[in-house]
Amino acid sequence: MDLIEKIIEKKPAIVKRWLDVLVETYPEDSRVFFKKETDQFANPVGFTFSKELESLVEYVVRGNLGEEASKGLDRIIRIRAVQDFSPSEAVKFVFQLKGIIRDVLGKRGSLEGFAGELELVDKNIDKAGLLAFDIYSMCRERIYELRVGEVRREVGRLLERANLLCQAAQQ
Amino acid sequence: MAQTPKPEELAKIEHSPPLMEGWMDRPVEIREGFYCYGAKGKNLAAVGMPNPRDWNPADEDWKLPEDWKEIVLDGFKDRLDRFRSFKLFMDICVRCGACADKCHFFIGSGDPKNMPVLRAELFRSVYRKRFTTAGKLFGKLAGARDLEYNVLKEWWYYLYQCTECRRCSLFCPYGIDTAEITIIGRELTNLLGLNTDWIQAPVANCYRTGNHLGIQPHAYKDMIDFFVDEIEEVTGVRVNPSFNRKGAEILFITPSGDVFADPGTYTAMGYLMLFHYLESMGLDITWSTYASEGGNFGFFTSHEMAKRLNAKMYAEAKRLGVKWILGGECGHMWRVVHQYMDTFNGPPDFLEEPVSPITGTKFENAKGTKMVHITEFTADLIKHNKLKLDPSRNDNLVLTYHDSCNTARGMGIFEEPRYVIKNVCNNFYEMPSGTIREQTFCCGSGAGLNAGENMELRMRGGLPRANAVQHVHEKHGVNMMACICAIDRAALTTLMEYWVPEVQICGVHELVGNALILDGEKDRTTDLRGEPLPGMEDMEEEEDV
Numbered sequence: 001m002d003l004i005e006k007i008i009e010k011k012p013a014i015v016k017r018w019l020d021v022l023v024e025t026y027p028e029d030s031r032v033f034f035k036k037e038t039d040q041f042a043n044p045v046g047f048t049f050s051k052e053l054e055s056l057v058e059y060v061v062r063g064n065l066g067e068e069a070s071k072g073l074d075r076i077i078r079i080r081a082v083q084d085f086s087p088s089e090a091v092k093f094v095f096q097l098k099g100i101i102r103d104v105l106g107k108r109g110s111l112e113g114f115a116g117e118l119e120l121v122d123k124n125i126d127k128a129g130l131l132a133f134d135i136y137s138m139c140r141e142r143i144y145e146l147r148v149g150e151v152r153r154e155v156g157r158l159l160e161r162a163n164l165l166c167q168a169a170q171q
Numbered sequence: 172m173a174q175t176p177k178p179e180e181l182a183k184i185e186h187s188p189p190l191m192e193g194w195m196d197r198p199v200e201i202r203e204g205f206y207c208y209g210a211k212g213k214n215l216a217a218v219g220m221p222n223p224r225d226w227n228p229a230d231e232d233w234k235l236p237e238d239w240k241e242i243v244l245d246g247f248k249d250r251l252d253r254f255r256s257f258k259l260f261m262d263i264c265v266r267c268g269a270c271a272d273k274c275h276f277f278i279g280s281g282d283p284k285n286m287p288v289l290r291a292e293l294f295r296s297v298y299r300k301r302f303t304t305a306g307k308l309f310g311k312l313a314g315a316r317d318l319e320y321n322v323l324k325e326w327w328y329y330l331y332q333c334t335e336c337r338r339c340s341l342f343c344p345y346g347i348d349t350a351e352i353t354i355i356g357r358e359l360t361n362l363l364g365l366n367t368d369w370i371q372a373p374v375a376n377c378y379r380t381g382n383h384l385g386i387q388p389h390a391y392k393d394m395i396d397f398f399v400d401e402i403e404e405v406t407g408v409r410v411n412p413s414f415n416r417k418g419a420e421i422l423f424i425t426p427s428g429d430v431f432a433d434p435g436t437y438t439a440m441g442y443l444m445l446f447h448y449l450e451s452m453g454l455d456i457t458w459s460t461y462a463s464e465g466g467n468f469g470f471f472t473s474h475e476m477a478k479r480l481n482a483k484m485y486a487e488a489k490r491l492g493v494k495w496i497l498g499g500e501c502g503h504m505w506r507v508v509h510q511y512m513d514t515f516n517g518p519p520d521f522l523e524e525p526v527s528p529i530t531g532t533k534f535e536n537a538k539g540t541k542m543v544h545i546t547e548f549t550a551d552l553i554k555h556n557k558l559k560l561d562p563s564r565n566d567n568l569v570l571t572y573h574d575s576c577n578t579a580r581g582m583g584i585f586e587e588p589r590y591v592i593k594n595v596c597n598n599f600y601e602m603p604s605g606t607i608r609e610q611t612f613c614c615g616s617g618a619g620l621n622a623g624e625n626m627e628l629r630m631r632g633g634l635p636r637a638n639a640v641q642h643v644h645e646k647h648g649v650n651m652m653a654c655i656c657a658i659d660r661a662a663l664t665t666l667m668e669y670w671v672p673e674v675q676i677c678g679v680h681e682l683v684g685n686a687l688i689l690d691g692e693k694d695r696t697t698d699l700r701g702e703p704l705p706g707m708e709d710m711e712e713e714e715d716v
């Protein structure tokens with residue numbers, strides 16, 4: 001069994017720990033809610049986190065960072081980009097996967113003899129972390145674009161009639 | 172609305188605070204992206220608000236009068252005496268937590284102070300300290316604390332993170348309405364000149380020219396003339412609206428957002444086409460360039476300011492001598508009309524009970540205010556087969572409908588807009604049941620929060636709404652969400668651009684305008700937005716060549 005297979009075998013435990021570290025970035029009172037409420041419409045944040053982390057584990061450790069992985073990361077980071085986090089706090093959870101894998105698999109010495117493969121997995125996690133940063137910046141850029149777009153829509157019609165706007169301003 | 176619980180149900184409620192321990196020890200941090208800029212001195216002065224000066228919420232010093240604490244506490248006491256509901260809401264919460272996870276701002280942020288119970292607790296703690304014996308004696312042990320500068324800042328920060336949407340009240344076994352607490356809390360901040368400029372500037376403008384943008388009558392009329400040209404381009408028919416016409420039977424009032432802001436402008440075109448269609452059938456209606464705003468940002472300031480700005484509706488109806496008022500698609504305008512106008516500025520005994528001149532239907536529900544909602548009016552027309560409609564013109568659209576908090580929870584309009592949509596469109600899908608009708612999720616930008624500088628707040632507040640839209644987009648291919656609120660049309664457009672960019676926003680009467688078959692119209696090739704109609708895509712391309 002190679003390391004990736006071992007990781008996938010332990011996926012439920014890894015996902016659980018990964019969700020824990022992600023949710024731990026929120027105040028205590030909200031952690032319970034994010035984890036316990038299972039209705040996807042009553043609790044979009046908690047639901048999105050557990051759903052996306054579940055599929056991300058495999059993509060990330062395999063270094064399979066195509067469209068599906070981007071989409072999953074995007075769904076999580078889009079949320080965190082409008083919450084009270086600094087950029088590094090918003091994406092830190094991706095890098096924390098390294099420690100989680102070690103904790104979960106390292107117990108009964110299951111990582112022995114896998115140093116090379118582990119290094120590869122770490123590299124894949126780093127790549128996913130960088131992708132997460134890109135997504136975060138795109139979300140933030142979007143926020144600025146939204147501001148501009150809104151002003152344009154609010155007064156765009158008036159600007160089309162700019163002559164009127166000037167007249168009104170002069171009076 | 173909240174059902175009155177039975178005694179045995181009440182007995183089952185856990186009377187001990189489940190959460191929220193230690194919240195008093197976590198001081199507020201005013202963070203960029205989550206608050207709106209402070210009201211400018213000139214806009215405060217324009218309507219005689221106290222403490223007019225420029226101020227910045229990010230500054231240490233908010234430039235308050237020396238006796239600010241007395242001012243607030245006197246104001247608090249005065250309101251406890253005047254509003255029985257406020258006093259009750261301060262007293263009866265058992266902190267059961269049923270409302271805690273129902274607020275879109277909490278759901279989207281995980282900030283515990285956005286739980287409705289804790290939002291209210293920010294006030295209750297001071298209430299206990301100052302106005303109850305237990306609080307005076309036991310202080311923090313009894314959940315009490317005094318009003319300090321930082322506490323005031325915390326109030327302010329979280330008062331302007333509540334959209335007064337009332338979703339939480341639906342789940343409270345006692346019917347406590349945190350929106351009312353916010354409304355009164357904001358009144359208190361306004362005693363110190365602590366409004367946001369996004370609210371105060373429209374208030375000042377509205378007072379001066381009748382609408383939020385400060386547009387003068389000739390510009391307002393010119394804008395509508397512009398729509399007349401656009402409608403002619405699309406349909407070949409020239410509509411002929413009238414303005415400030417004395418002796419008209421009906422006065423039409425709509426939010427200025429319909430006239431100036433995309434995509435509301437297409438809804439305004441829909442109204443114009445509908446009125447034109449009905450003219451030959453006996454509709455006698457006029458627009459007003461003075462009552463040129465249905466919206467009322469005074470409602471987000473104080474009861475008194477809401478009343479002052481609302482007064483122009485009846486004043487204009489009286490001046491023009493109309494019989495009744497028809498109101499356009501707006502959210503908080505209707506909350507004010509439905510819940511307050513009669514008490515504020517009524518009874519309007521110079522008006523008559525509204526009767527549709529086309530169908531003869533008496534709008535008995537509008538007996539008090541004499542003001543009818545346009546979706547009621549149009550639904551009634553369709554029900555009586557008075558409109559020739561071609562819903563296939565909207566076949567490019569797969570619709571869902573967003574219940575705006577104010578029209579849904581605030582006044583119970585659920586069926587009429589759906590009935591109209593289903594008659595003018597062929598593809599309609601509801602969002603999941605916990606996210607619509609009474610339980611609808613707020614756009615996250617209501618109650619004067621639709622500014623640019625607090626965009627992060629708006630996006631996370633709107634997340635539960637967007638999440639449900641995403642679901643119907645993925646499941647049914649929904650690409651358009653209709654609503655009957657001008658703030659929604661602007662705010663949801665932005666919300667979708669962030670969360671579900673494939674979905675656009677429209678008003679219900681935009682859809683009506685597209686489907687309505689006007690006498691003498693040409694073969695239409697585009698909808699009101701200039702997009703090709705179904706099957707006409709090739710023609711557009713040919714024209715482009």
Ligand code: SF4
Pocket residue numbers: 273274275276285286287290332333334335336337338339340349350353
């Ligand atoms: S009224 Fe709406 S925004 Fe305010 S606390 Fe209740 S749910 Fe939240």
Ligand code: SF4
Pocket residue numbers: 263264265266267268269270271287288342343344345346347
């Ligand atoms: S406001 Fe109502 S639902 Fe919320 S904690 Fe208090 S009693 Fe419970």
